[in-house]
Amino acid sequence: MNSLLLDLSLLFMMVAIIPCVYRVIKGPTIPDRVIAVDAMTTVIVVMLGVYSYVQESVFFMDVALVLAIISFVGTVTISKYLDEGVVL
């Protein structure tokens, strides 16, 4: 029962990525794409968390932590580049 729920949740998150991919490809403006990539990272972090529990392995949770940090830094960097034209 429990593992069925977790497998279904992984499948559900795969479905949730589809709108983000649509918005990355179609999105009329650049900020739209940035938001979509950011949201996709959130979904992947959730998937990695659930998968770490399924596999009983702590390494996937490390990957999730580093991915969350990189996503935040990347979003801030791209926003600053769009705003001012320079990164640093």
Next chain:
Amino acid sequence: MITTEIVLEFFSNFILILGLMFVFLGMLGILRLPDVYNRLHATTKIGTLGAFGVMLSILMKVGFTPIGVKAITVGLFLLLTAPVAAHMIGRAAHRHGVDLCDISVIDEYDKTYK
């Protein structure tokens, strides 16, 4: 003590399903809402709280083992950084020249920096 485990199991499954629903609705919001600023509402609020809920449910399932502690760290980190990222993207989008959608009623930020 068997009842405590059953209650904890029930609540963790409940929070897991609720969190997954919220993440899915956030991504649906990216698809349906009309412009950049409204999509930011969807991802920062619903997506982040949904992710935090999933991480909290993992903590309730495994207790204070390394997996659980790291899960709650990821959840708190997402909850802390999402408003900052949303603020940066919103400011950059407005200065980059992205207009508000047609059904907007008021824009008091427009005349302050041009």
Next chain:
Amino acid sequence: MKRYLFYSIPLALMWCFVHGSVTIENFIFGMILGPIALRPFMPLFKVGGELSFKDAIVRIPKQAKYFAILIIEILKANIMVARIVISPNIDIKPGIIAVPIDTKTNGGITAIANTITLTPGTLTIDISDDRSVLYVHCIDASDPDGVRTSIKNDLEKYVLEAFE
């Protein structure tokens, strides 16, 4: 020196959480690493005035009250936006509203901007150059004065109590 010790405590806790096991050995090792990580970034903190452990401890009950209110507001915000997303016809009146604030310190402004972002229907876009007006994107902007008074009465009071 006191300031290094003060900022090292949250860094040491964070070290424990990232390491995955909260023990006293990890905490002490984090306290040793904290000042080394802080040293290159110290010129960025232009903090004025003295800070003391006593002030920080006195504020804890007020901050607990603030976080309780924040959690309730976050839940309300999620239910509201979720209802908008799943409704068949999206019927919203978005807009950007200028909201004057009384908070002056850096920490207070950061706290109120993040609080506004996490509460129902509002999202901070920018702050004016003289740091007295926040520009808030609102998902239902048909009543600008109502938004201003609700932010001032419901949120800013608790932020001022907790962070100034």
